[in-house]
Amino acid sequence: MTDLTDLTVADIREGVAGGSFTAVEVAEAFNTAVAEAQAALNAFIVTTPDAALEAARKVDADRAAGKALGPMAGVPIGMKDLFATKGVQTTAASHILEGFTPEYESTVSQKLWDAGAGMLGKLNLDQFAMGSSNETSAYGKVISPWRKSGDEAALAPGGSSGGSSAAIAARLCPAATGTDTGGSIRQPAAFTGISGIKPTYGRCSRWGIVAFASSLDQAGPMARTVRDCAIMLEAMAGFDPKDSTSLDLPVPQWEAGLDASLAGKKVGIPREYRMDGMDAEVAKSWDEGIAWLKDAGAEVVDISLPHTKYALPTYYIIAPAEASSNLARYDGVRYGLRDLPDGANLQDMYAATRAAGFGPEVKRRILIGTYVLSAGFYDAYYTQAQKVRALISRDFAAAFNHCDVILAPTTPTAAFALGENSDDPLAMYLNDVFSVPASLAGLPAMSVPAGINSQGLPLGLQIIGRPFDEQGVLNAGLAIEQRAGFAAKPARWW
Template sequence: MTDLNKLTLAEARDQLRAKEFTSVELTQACLDAVEASSALNAFVHNTPEIAIAQAEAADARLASGDAPAMCGLPLGIKDLFCTKGVPSQAASRILQGFLPEYESTVTQNLFDAGAVMLGKLNMDEFAMGSSNETSVYGNAVNPWRRGNDDTPLTPGGSSGGSASAVAADLCLAATGTDTGGSIRQPAAFTGITGIKPTYGRCSRWGVVAFASSLDQAGPMTKSVRDSAIMLETMCGHDPKDSTSANLPVPNFEAMLTGDIRGKVIGIPKEYRLDGMPEEIGALWDDGIAMLKAAGAEIREISLPHTKYALPTYYVIAPAEASSNLARYDGVRYGHRATLAQGDGITEMYEKTRAEGFGHEVQRRVMVGTYVLSAGFYDAYYNRARKVRTLIKQDFEAVFEAGVDAILTPATPSAAFGLGEMSEADPIQMYLNDVFTVTVNLAGLPGISVPAGQNKQGLPLGLQLIGRPWEEGDLLNTAYALEQAAGFDAKPGKWW
C-alpha cells in the first residue's frame, strides 16, 4: 500500500486495528518521506532505528489486543522536548552535544501509549521566534508556495519544523509548544490544526524552558479529531511539575459531535485592528457565518485590555527567559568557548554565551535582564504582571456572562517569505503574535483551524479560544468549524 504517510491519526489507527498494514510498514513510509524531504529542513535529528524498534513493539501490542489509541502511529518530536539518548538542542548551539538521560513526561506518555518517534524537528532557538529563522540548524521551509512563485516561505514559529512536517505528510502528527502562539501561528501558516491546551493540562517536565508561566505543550495534527486523540495521550497530572493540574483527562474524541446549537460564540471588537488585511477580515466574517449557520449564537464582546497584550507579553516572556537561560554557562553541559590564556570564569561565561546564543535569544535575554533590574523592576515587570491580571479578568468576565468560546483570526496574514521580516526591526516580527499572546497570558486553551485560502492560494486559519479546562468543548466547536469550512487543500509537492 502506498501513501500511508498521508493518512490521519484516526485513519491509521483504525486501519492498523483492521490489520490492513503494520506499524512497521506505516513507519517505513514516513521514514522514506522524511529522507526525500531534506529541502524542507523540518527533521534535524533522524532516529530510524528507534522508530523501527518502536514500530515492531507496537505491532506486538496490536496483535495482543493491548493497543491504546496512539499505538503504532509515527510522530515527529519538536527539538524542545528532551528525549533520552537523542540530541535535544532546542535548536541552539549552546546545547550542542547534549544527550538527555531522561525522557520528558509528554514524550514518555506518548511512547507508553505505543507512539513511534521518527526524529526531532526544527524550531526557533529556545522557541524564540515566529518564523523558524533563528535555528542553529537553519531555516525550516513551508511546503506551500504562493501560486507559481518559488519564493521559500516561513512555516511560522517557533514550532515551524513540526508544522512543515505535518503539512508535508512526513509524519502523521507532531508535538509542539506554545508560549505566545508557537503552535497556533505555524498551524495557520501551513493549513493544519494546532491546539494549545489550558496552562497546566500538559506537563512541562523535560521541556526546555522559555517562559515558565506561559509555556505549554500541545499537538499539531492534520485534523481536529487527530488533535483530540493525541492531546488525550499527552495530558495528565505529573507530580514532577508543580504547575501540572491534578484533574481527570476526558475522552476528547468522544466529545466530537459537531453539535454546537445554543453555544454562544464571542466576537471581540478589539481584534478588528486598523490596517487588518481584507482577506483576514473576510475569513473572520466567513467563520462567524459558518458558526451561526451551525446553530451558535453570535455575540459581540469586549476585551478592553487586549491593546496592552503584546507589550505585556514582551516584558514578561523575556524576563522569564532571562532567568531560565542563566543556567547555560558552559560549565556542566553543552557548548563551552575556547578561552585565551589568563581568561577566568567571567570570560568563560561571556564568551560561551556570546557564541552559544543567537541574536534573537541574546536580544530577549538582554531585555529580560533589563526589566528585572533593580531600577526598572516596578516600572516594567511588576506593571506588566498587573496588566496580565487585567487581561485574564477580561476573559473571566466574558465567560461568566455566558460566552462558551471566542472566535478570532489566528494570524494577521498568510505565511510570508523567509527573510522578508527584517531582523533590524524585531517589532515587525513580534506583531505576528497579536491575536495569540492573550491566550497564553490568561492561561486559556486555544486552537487554530484551517478555514480558507488567500488569493495566492496560501492557507489561512481561524482561532477559537475556550474556557479553562474545557478543551473537549473547544475541540467540538473547532470540529463544527472544520466541518463547515471544509478545508482539504494540500501543498503541491515541489521539494
C-alpha cells in the same frame, strides 16, 4: 490503496489495529518521506528512523499476541527538539546545547511512547522557541512546503514550532508535538493549513521541556484534523508531580466527546480584534467562520476585551524576563557548549560560552529581560506588566459570562516570505498579536484551517475557550473544519 503518508492519526491507528497494514509499513513510508524531503525543507534537526521502526515492531508484535493496543499505536510522530528524549540529542535549536544527550525522557514524550507512538526524529524550531518564522534556529531555517501561486519564494512555516508545522503539511509525519508560549502552536498551524491546540496552562507537564517562559510555556499537539489533535492531547495530558504547575485533574475523553453541533452555545466576537489595516482576506475568513458557527447552531454575541491592545507589550516584557532567568543555567559548566579562551577565568568562560552559543534573537530577549528585571526598572516594567496580565485575564473572565467560546483570526496575515521581517523585530512580534492574549490568560486555544487566500496560501481561525474547556474548543473547531471542507495540500516541489 491510499498512500500511507496521506493517512491521519485516526486512520493509521484503526488500520494497524484492523490489520489493513502493519505499523512497520507505516513507519517505513514516513521514514522514506522524511529522508526525501529533509534537504529541501530542513524540518528535522535529527532523524531517528530506527526508533520509529522499533516502536512499530513492538506494536505489530503486541497485535499478533492479542494484546490491547494504545491510543497512538502504530502512529509515528515528530518530536519538537525542545522535549528531552533519552539517548537522542536535544538542542532547543541552539549551539549552546549542541551534543547534549539527555539521560531522561520528558513526561509528555514518555506518555506518547507509552500510548504506542514512535519517533521519526527531532523537529527544527526557532532557537529556544524564540521566533515566529523558524529563522532563528542554529541548524538553518525551515522552509514551508507551501508556495504562493506563481511564485517560487521560500515561505516561513511559522514559529516557533515551524519544523512541526512544515513536516505535517508536507506529509512527513501525521502529527507532531509543539509548544506554545505566545502562539507557537497556533501561528505555524495557521500558516501551513493544519490544526493545533494549546491546552489550558498546566494540562500537559512541562517537566523535561527546555524552558523559555515558565508561566506561559505549554505543550500541545499539532495534526491535520481536529480529531487527531483530540486523540494526541489525551495521550499527552495528565497530572505530573514533577511539575509544580501541573493540573491535578483527570484527563477528559476529548475524542469521544467530539460534537460539531453548537446548539445552545454562544460564540463571542471580540470587537478589539477588528484592527485597523487588518488583511481584507483575513477579515473575510473571520466573517465566514462566524457564519459557519451560526450554521452549527451557535448564537453569535459581541464581546469586549478592552486590554487587548496592551497584550503584546505585556508579553514582550514577561516572556523575556522569565527567559533571562531560565537561560542563566547555560554557562558552559555542566553540559552543552563550553568556550574557554586561553588564560580565561570563570566569568570569561561564561561570557565566551554565551556569546558563541546563543543566537542574536535569544541575546536580544535576554537583554530585554535582564533590563526589565533590573533594580531601577523592575517596578516600572515587570510589576506593571504583571498587573496588566491580570487585567487581561479579568477581561476574558468577564467575556465568558456572556459566551462559551471566542472566535478570532489566528494571525493578521497569511505566511510571509523568509527574510521579509527578519530585519524588523517589531514587525515579527506583531505576528503574535491575536495569539498572545490567550497565552497570558492561560486559556485553551486552537487554530483550524479555514481556507485558502487569493495567493493560494492557508488561513487559520482561532477558537479560545474557558479554562479547562478543551472540549468546547475542539467542538467549535470541528464545526469549522466540517464546514470549511479544507482539503488543500501543498503541491510537491521538494
